[in-house]
Amino acid sequence: MSALPNLGENTDKSQEPKHRMVHPCNFRYAGRLSNENARFLAALHERFALSVTNALELYLGASLRLKLISLEQLALADYVSGITPNSYILPCALGLMDSSCLIDIEISLILPIIDLLLGGDGAPGADWHELTEIDEEIMRSVTSLLIGELERCWRALNVSLTASHCVKPAMVQQIVPANEKLVLLRFEMTIGEAVGGSFTIALPTPFVGFLLRHLKRSQSKKLTTARLHRPSLRERILDCEYTVSADVVQMRALLKDLVDLRPGAILKTNTSVKRPARLTVDGVELFEALPVRDGGFKAAQVTARVQDPTIRNEQL
Numbered sequence: 523m524s525a526l527p528n529l530g531e532n533t534d535k536s537q538e539p540k541h542r543m544v545h546p547c548n549f550r551y552a553g554r555l556s557n558e559n560a561r562f563l564a565a566l567h568e569r570f571a572l573s574v575t576n577a578l579e580l581y582l583g584a585s586l587r588l589k590l591i592s593l594e595q596l597a598l599a600d601y602v603s604g605i606t607p608n609s610y611i612l613p614c615a616l617g618l619m620d621s622s623c624l625i626d627i628e629i630s631l632i633l634p635i636i637d638l639l640l641g642g643d644g645a646p647g648a649d650w651h652e653l654t655e656i657d658e659e660i661m662r663s664v665t666s667l668l669i670g671e672l673e674r675c676w677r678a679l680n681v682s683l684t685a686s687h688c689v690k691p692a693m694v695q696q697i698v699p700a701n702e703k704l705v706l707l708r709f710e711m712t713i714g715e716a717v718g719g720s721f722t723i724a725l726p727t728p729f730v731g732f733l734l735r736h737l738k739r740s741q742s743k744k745l746t747t748a749r750l751h752r753p754s755l756r757e758r759i760l761d762c763e764y765t766v767s768a769d770v771v772q773m774r775a776l777l778k779d780l781v782d783l784r785p786g787a788i789l790k791t792n793t794s795v796k797r798p799a800r801l802t803v804d805g806v807e808l809f810e811a812l813p814v815r816d817g818g819f820k821a822a823q824v825t826a827r828v829q830d831p832t833i834r835n836e837q838l
Contacts, residue, residue, distance in 0.1 A: 555595055555705065559734050564593050566737065567707050567723075570675040577667055582638045585714055588721065592708045598695060601704050601724060605691040608652050612665055613689060613697050617682040621726045622697055624704075625668060629653070630719035631711055636660050644713055658688050672723070676733060678740045703727040768799045768811050768822040798825055 555563070571588040579586045605611070608629040613622045632653065638644040639660055662685075669683045689697065698704070709721040725733075773791045783789060798810040801822055811822035 555593075555730070560593055562734065562738070563705070563707075563730065564590060566675060567593075570671060571709055573674070574668060574671050577671060578664070581664070581667060582635065582644070582713075584638055584644055587712045589710050590707065591710045592706075594706050594708075595703055595727065596706060598698050598700060598702050598704060601706065602691055602694050605694075606720070607691075609691070610653060610658075610661065611689050611691065611694065613686045613694075614669060614683040615686065616726075616729055617684065618679060618732065619729060621702075621729060622686075623683070623726065623729070624694065624698070624722075624724040625665060626720075626722040626724060627711075628719040628721070631713065631717065631721065632657070632661065634713055634717045635664060638713075639663070644717060653688065678737050679733060698724075698726065705730045764804050766801065766803050768801050768813060770797070770799045771807070800828070 568590050571590050575586055575588045578588070605626065606628050610625075610627040610629070610632045612625040614625060615622050634644040636657055665685060669685060673681060673683055703726075704724045705727055707723040707725070709723075710718065711721045712718045770791065770793055773793055775789060775791060779789060798812050799822070800807045801809040801811040801824060807828050809824045809828060810826045811824050814821050814823045
């Protein structure tokens with residue numbers, strides 16, 4: 523009588539359930555920038571601050587300094603609640619996706635800039651009035667310059683920014699989705715010695731992720747290209763052409779012998795045939811050499827190296 527198999531045992535080990543790895547997730551930190559990405563983004567826009575400083579100094583005709591002071595990620599409501607009253611807020615549509623970034627300049631900077639554009643000295647004023655349509659029109663040239671520098675900073679994306687009209691802080695929530703997180707690049711701008719204020723660029727978090735992926739990809743391509751073999755300077759110079767000559771130097775001849783020279787005549791140089799010529803490279807005497815023949819070609823047989831290479835006078 524044969525024994526029946528134990529049906530309670532699973533004889534196929536491949537069908538054994540696999541253990542899944544479960545990790546805790548804190549949704550409050552989902553989508554936040556890593557320290558590495560934050561450093562990369564900060565370094566990128568520090569270069570942007572330098573280029574804007576140079577461009578605005580030339581355009582305004584005044585000393586100016588723009589410095590990145592912080593990079594943070596905030597919910598839209600937190601950002602709106604911290605906007606300074608009467609700030610210049612300019613939405614700029616991103617051509618790559620259906621979203622906009624915001625350029626936020628404090629009123630303490632706007633009025634001195636307008637004063638400089640109108641021919642004033644840019645001194646800080648005590649009356650911080652609400653910006654008029656004329657003020658916004660005057661500022662358009664400055665914001666166009668800022669947008670151009672941003673596009674150059676993000677040139678790896680080939681992104682095109684389209685500026686809209688200035689908006690009030692309460693209208694920002696109509697432009698940016700309420701559940702959107704913004705990455706804020708805060709700059710400190712100083713005009714002259716007395717004027718200072720904050721200049722902020724607010725970027726949607728999805729756009730920042732898109733920007734970082736493409737910039738890192740383009741950077742990795744550059745590094746890959748840099749790792750390819752490039753000939754050293756020594757290897758490259760070996761393919762360069764130089765003028766080489768084998769001459770009998772410091773010969774002496776009478777002027778009347780030179781005057782009487784004709785085709786077919788022989789000029790006596792009063793130099794021994796045993797005296798070697800000098801092999802020169804681009805006018806620099808490097809070797810002693812003897813004239814010889816190599817088949818059907820003239821050649822020079824190097825005999826010794828010149829101890830103190832000198833440049834021929836006729837080459838100077």
